[in-house]
Amino acid sequence: MPEEQAHDPFAGADIVVNTTTSIFMPYAVLFLPLLAAVAILLFTRRHKSLSAGLSVGAIVIAFIMSLYLYFGDDGAPERIRWLTIGTAPGPVFELSIGYVLDQLSKLMLLVVTGVGSLIHIYSWGYMKDDDATPRYFGGLSLFTFSMLGIVLSDNLVMMFIFWELVGVSSYLLIGHWRERPAAADAAKKAFITNRIGDFGFLLGILLVWQQTGSLHFESLKAAGVVTTLAGLLIFCGAVGKSAQFPLHVWLPDAMEGPTPVSALIHAATMVAAGVYMLCRLDFLFTPDALSIIAWTGGITALLAALMAVQQDDIKRILAYSTLSQLGYMVMAVGCGGSDPAMFHLTTHAFFKALLFLGAGSVIVALHHEQDIWKMGGLRDRMPITWWTFLIATLALCGVPPMSGFFSKDAILETALHTSLPLFLLATGVAVLTAFYMTRLVYVAFLGGHRSTAAKKAAESPKVMVVPLLILAIPSVFAGFFGIMPHLGWAMFAGLVAAGAGFMAADTLYRKAKTDPLPSRIGEASRWMRNRFYFDEVYEILNRSTQEALARAADFVDRWILAGLGVKGAAGLTHVSGSLLRLLQTGNVQTYALLLVLGVLALLWMFLF
Numbered sequence: 275m276p277e278e279q280a281h282d283p284f285a286g287a288d289i290v291v292n293t294t295t296s297i298f299m300p301y302a303v304l305f306l307p308l309l310a311a312v313a314i315l316l317f318t319r320r321h322k323s324l325s326a327g328l329s330v331g332a333i334v335i336a337f338i339m340s341l342y343l344y345f346g347d348d349g350a351p352e353r354i355r356w357l358t359i360g361t362a363p364g365p366v367f368e369l370s371i372g373y374v375l376d377q378l379s380k381l382m383l384l385v386v387t388g389v390g391s392l393i394h395i396y397s398w399g400y401m402k403d404d405d406a407t408p409r410y411f412g413g414l415s416l417f418t419f420s421m422l423g424i425v426l427s428d429n430l431v432m433m434f435i436f437w438e439l440v441g442v443s444s445y446l447l448i449g450h451w452r453e454r455p456a457a458a459d460a461a462k463k464a465f466i467t468n469r470i471g472d473f474g475f476l477l478g479i480l481l482v483w484q485q486t487g488s489l490h491f492e493s494l495k496a497a498g499v500v501t502t503l504a505g506l507l508i509f510c511g512a513v514g515k516s517a518q519f520p521l522h523v524w525l526p527d528a529m530e531g532p533t534p535v536s537a538l539i540h541a542a543t544m545v546a547a548g549v550y551m552l553c554r555l556d557f558l559f560t561p562d563a564l565s566i567i568a569w570t571g572g573i574t575a576l577l578a579a580l581m582a583v584q585q586d587d588i589k590r591i592l593a594y595s596t597l598s599q600l601g602y603m604v605m606a607v608g609c610g611g612s613d614p615a616m617f618h619l620t621t622h623a624f625f626k627a628l629l630f631l632g633a634g635s636v637i638v639a640l641h642h643e644q645d646i647w648k649m650g651g652l653r654d655r656m657p658i659t660w661w662t663f664l665i666a667t668l669a670l671c672g673v674p675p676m677s678g679f680f681s682k683d684a685i686l687e688t689a690l691h692t693s694l695p696l697f698l699l700a701t702g703v704a705v706l707t708a709f710y711m712t713r714l715v716y717v718a719f720l721g722g723h724r725s726t727a728a729k730k731a732a733e734s735p736k737v738m739v740v741p742l743l744i745l746a747i748p749s750v751f752a753g754f755f756g757i758m759p760h761l762g763w764a765m766f767a768g769l770v771a772a773g774a775g776f777m778a779a780d781t782l783y784r785k786a787k788t789d790p791l792p793s794r795i796g797e798a799s800r801w802m803r804n805r806f807y808f809d810e811v812y813e814i815l816n817r818s819t820q821e822a823l824a825r826a827a828d829f830v831d832r833w834i835l836a837g838l839g840v841k842g843a844a845g846l847t848h849v850s851g852s853l854l855r856l857l858q859t860g861n862v863q864t865y866a867l868l869l870v871l872g873v874l875a876l877l878w879m880f881l882f
Contacts, residue, residue: 310329334391374427430483445462459530584803588649622681677753679768708772
C-alpha cells in the first residue's frame with residue numbers, strides 16, 4: 275500500500291501518511307465532542323437549548339463518520355511521531371500521537387458514538403428543567419471525547435492520558451448535582467477508587483516498556499507476552515475502570531448522577547474501557563495471568579448478581595446487573611475469548627442503555643421515585659416504556675432470539691471449553707440474572723399501583739421514548755451479526771438457567787405486596803441487601819490505615835515540626851531578644867557603669 279514520508283517541523287519527528295485513508299475523519303470523530311465541550315464552556319453556558327444542540331450535533335456527526343469508517347474505509351492508520359528519547363542500540367523511548375483503526379476500534383467507535391447519540395438526545399428531554407443543563411452537556415461531551423481517545427489510541431501512554439480524562443469526566447458527571455452530599459460523595463468515591471487501579475496500570479505500563487522497549491500496540495504484539503506481574507498490573511487498570519472485585523464498590527454509588535449519565539457509564543464508556551483494553555492487549559497475558567483474570571471476572575459476576583437479588587432501588591438493581599455482566603466479559607477474556615467478550619460488550623451496550631433509559635422514563639414519570647415497591651401497574655400507564663424495558667430484560671436474561679442470547683451463550687461456550695468450575699459459576703449467574711430481573715419487572719410494572727404517583731404516571735415525551743424505540747431494535751437483532759454460539763451443552767445450560775430463574779421469581783413475586791425472600795433465606799438476605807458489607811470493611815480499613823497515618827502525620831506536623839521546630843525556634847529567639855533588650859536602656863550613665871564593671875571584671879580575672 276503506497277505511503278508518503280513528510281518531515282515534521284519538530285526535531286526528530288516525522289509523519290507517516292497513508293494516501294488511501296483520510297487523516298481528517300478519525301481525528302474529527304475524536305475532536306468534535308471536545309470542540310462542543312469547549313464551545314459550551316466558553317460561549318453558551320447561559321443557553322440551555324444551544325448547549326444541548328451543540329453537544330447532540332457533535333456526537334451525531336461523529337456517529338455518521340464512524341459509520342463511514344466501519345463500512346467504507348479499509349485503509350491503514352496514520353501515526354505522528356513527536357517525541358523520541360535515546361538512540362539505538364541503547365534503550366529508545368518513542369511516543370507518538372496516532373490512532374489505530376482496525377475492526378476492534380471501528381466496532382467500539384460505533385458503540386460509543388451510536389449509543390452515545392441516543393443518550394445525548396434522551397438527555398435533552400430528561401434534563402430540560404435542570405438549571406445546570408449547559409454544564410451537564412459540556413461534561414457529557416468531554417466524557418465522550420475521553421472515551422473515544424481510549425478507543426483510537428495506538429500506544430499505552432496515549433491510552434493512559436485518555437484513561438485519566440475519563441476518570442475526571444466521570445467525577446464531574448456523577449457529582450453533577452453537587453448540592454446533594456450523596457452525589458458529591460459518590461463522585462469522590464468513584465474518582466479515588468479508580469486511582470487505586472490506575473496506579474497499578476501505570477506501574478504495568480512502565481514494566482511493559484522495561485521488558486519490551488516499546489509501548490506501541492503493533493510492537494507489543496510482535497514482542498509477545500510479558501511477565502505475569504506486568505500483565506496483572508495492566509489488569510489493575512481494568513479492575514478499576516470496569517469495577518471488578520475488589521474495586522467494584524464505586525459503580526453502584528455512581529447512580530447518584532443523572533440517569534442518562536448512568537446509562538452512558540454502564541453501556542458505552544467508562545466501564546467498557548477496561549474490557550476494551552483487555553481485548554486490545556490480550557496477547558500480553560501469560561496463562562497464569564489469564565487464569566487470575568478469569569476468576570476475578572467470575573467472582574465479580576457472582577457477587578454482583580447476589581447483591582442485585584435484594585436491592586429495591588431500580589437503578590441499583592441495574593448497576594449490579596452491569597457489574598455482573600462485566601464480570602462475564604472479563605471472565606471471557608481470561609478464558610481466551612476476547613471475541614465473545616467484545617460481542618457481549620456490544621450487545622450489552624444496547625440493552626443496558628435501553629434498561630437505564632427505561633428506568634429514567636419511570637423515574638421522571640413518578641417524580642423521581644426509585645423504590646420499585648412504590649411503583650406497580652406501570653405496564654398500562656407507560657406502554658412504550660413497558661414494552662421496550664421488557665425487550666431489554668429478555669435480552670439481558672439471554673432469551674432467544676434477543677441479542678443477549680447469542681453473546682452470553684458464546685461466553686458460556688468459551689468457559690465450558692476452558693474451565694468446568696467457571697462454566698458452572700457462569701450458569702449459576704445466569705439463573706440469578708433471570709431471577710432478579712423478573713423480580714424487577716413484576717414489582718415495578720405488573721400488579722396493582724403501589725403509590726399515588728404510580729397511579730397517576732404517564733408516558734414520557736417523544737424526545738425520551740424515541741431513543742427507547744431505536745435501542746430496542748439492536749437489542750433484538752444485534753446478535754444475528756456477531757458470533758453464533760454452537761448448538762450444545764452451553765446453549766442448553768443457558769436456556770435452562772434462564773427458565774429456572776423465571777420460574778423461581780414468578781413463584782415468589784407474581785402476587786407479592788412485600789418482598790417474601792427475606793423470610794425465606796433469613797440472614798443471607800441481609801448480607802445481600804447490605805452488599806456483603808464491603809463498604810463497611812473498607813471504612814474500617816481506611817480508619818485503621820489512612821486515617822491513622824493522617825492523625826500521626828498531623829501530630830508530627832503540629833507538635834514536633836511546627837511546635838518544637840518552627841514555633842520552638844521562634845519562641846527561643848523571641849525570649850533571647852527580650853532578655854537582650856533589657857540591656858539596651860538608652861541611658862549613657864548605665865552604659866558607662868556597665869563599661870566600668872566590665873573593666874573591673876577583666877582586671878579581676880587577670881590579677882587574681
